[in-house]
Amino acid sequence: MSLIEGEKEHILACVKEVLGENTKTRENLIPLLQQVQHKLGYLPSLAMEKIAEGVNVPTVDIYGLATFYNQFRMNPPGKHQVKVCLGTACYMVGGDITLESFERRMEIKEGETSPDRLFSLERVACVGCCTLAPVVVVDDKVEGKVTPTRVDGIMLALNEENGKAAAEQKPDQSEGDDNGHS
Amino acid sequence: MSEHVNITIDDREIKVRPGEKLLWAALENDIYIPHLCAIKEESRPNASCRLCFVEIDGIDYPVAACTRQVEEGMVVKTRSTKVDRLVKTAFELLLSDHNLKCSECPANRNCALQRIAKERGLKLKHNRFKPIGREFELDDSPAEFAFDRSRCVLCGQCIWADRVGAEAWIFGFANRGIDRVVTTFNNLPLAELKCNECTLCVDACPVGALYYKREQKV
Numbered sequence: 329m330s331l332i333e334g335e336k337e338h339i340l341a342c343v344k345e346v347l348g349e350n351t352k353t354r355e356n357l358i359p360l361l362q363q364v365q366h367k368l369g370y371l372p373s374l375a376m377e378k379i380a381e382g383v384n385v386p387t388v389d390i391y392g393l394a395t396f397y398n399q400f401r402m403n404p405p406g407k408h409q410v411k412v413c414l415g416t417a418c419y420m421v422g423g424d425i426t427l428e429s430f431e432r433r434m435e436i437k438e439g440e441t442s443p444d445r446l447f448s449l450e451r452v453a454c455v456g457c458c459t460l461a462p463v464v465v466v467d468d469k470v471e472g473k474v475t476p477t478r479v480d481g482i483m484l485a486l487n488e489e490n491g492k493a494a495a496e497q498k499p500d501q502s503e504g505d506d507n508g509h510s
Numbered sequence: 511m512s513e514h515v516n517i518t519i520d521d522r523e524i525k526v527r528p529g530e531k532l533l534w535a536a537l538e539n540d541i542y543i544p545h546l547c548a549i550k551e552e553s554r555p556n557a558s559c560r561l562c563f564v565e566i567d568g569i570d571y572p573v574a575a576c577t578r579q580v581e582e583g584m585v586v587k588t589r590s591t592k593v594d595r596l597v598k599t600a601f602e603l604l605l606s607d608h609n610l611k612c613s614e615c616p617a618n619r620n621c622a623l624q625r626i627a628k629e630r631g632l633k634l635k636h637n638r639f640k641p642i643g644r645e646f647e648l649d650d651s652p653a654e655f656a657f658d659r660s661r662c663v664l665c666g667q668c669i670w671a672d673r674v675g676a677e678a679w680i681f682g683f684a685n686r687g688i689d690r691v692v693t694t695f696n697n698l699p700l701a702e703l704k705c706n707e708c709t710l711c712v713d714a715c716p717v718g719a720l721y722y723k724r725e726q727k728v
Contacts, residue, residue, distance in 0.1 A: 376695075389682050391695045396685065
């Protein structure tokens with residue numbers, strides 16, 4: 329995942345701050361990674377490299393640690409986070425098909441974030457409302473009985489929302505351009 | 511402390527160095543015990559391959575020979591019904607995640623898995639466990655060698671060679687459970703890292719996962 333403008337500086341500052349506040353030992357790696365992820369929302373490669381440097385462990389060990397635990401994510405959270413439940417009940421009524429539908433529509437795989445960072449897709453194990461299976465959580469909103477058709481509906485709503493947000497931003501930009509040219 | 515301890519393995523009395531691990535004591539006396547992950551110099555063995563089980567008199571369950579130190583008067587059997595069952599299961603589980611196209615493998619006839627199969631009368635076939643069929647990208651970025659993870663048995667020999675021998679710190683384990691792999695930082699191709707192609711890892715690989723390109727079969 330490529331970094332967006334200004335993100336590199338933000339990552340470096342964050343890691344520096346976390347390393348400054350903590351003991352830099354191998355035993356303390358998990359809390360270090362947790363704090364960095366808490367600040368950044370994810371663990372970018374650059375952050376892992378800088379932590380490895382600061383604690384003096386091989387970068388591949390940080391990568392191994394971060395990939396071992398489910399709590400760490402290597403991709404930035406999208407503007408819209410979709411979590412598909414694959415708990416027993418949801419799985420039995422085709423939760424995996426729902427997940428596949430999202431993967432096709434978003435053109436990403438489970439655990440990934442779209443390049444424009446609008447969507448991220450995750451799987452979860454039980455949301456706690458199995459009667460609504462298959463369940464999907466879209467930005468903290470629980471959606472029940474999500475068939476592939478409903479996936480299309482959800483994606484349409486999300487894209488519409490994104491379109492509106494983009495349209496609201498555009499007028500400012502064009503004004504800015506005009507000023508620049510004159 | 512005496513200069514050596516006396517132990518009995520498969521009715522053979524041998525003298526071994528005190529403090530030695532049972533596995534190495536046996537191997538050095540030409541008594542074969544299957545093993546993949548054991549590294550003699552390692553102070554705390556991984557004991558992850560679960561292949562080196564033996565029976566020790568006085569202990570009613572099989573123990574991993576790579577973790578057990580020799581003791582005076584120890585009586586060991588390398589084969590028993592219990593041991594054979596454990597080794598067979600561990601071996602079959604390894605094969606369920608192994609590319610079994612031996613005829614295409616550069617390590618054919620020089621492979622630790624083939625040796626274990628031969629010594630213990632095991633078949634190099636998917637039988638009880640269905641193949642997992644994980645898909646991997648071949649890393650053929652280095653000039654001399656390549657890394658085919660579909661043949662990797664996750665023994666960690668290359669990681670040891672890379673760290674202790676070469677001090678390159680490139681290889682490590684990543685992911686968990688069934689997704690476990692030997693990999694590099696961010697799964698990057700070897701050529702993009704500080705790999706100077708010393709090939710110690712290739713020499714350490716007991717199977718055909720890391721292999722010299724010149725030995726590749728078309």
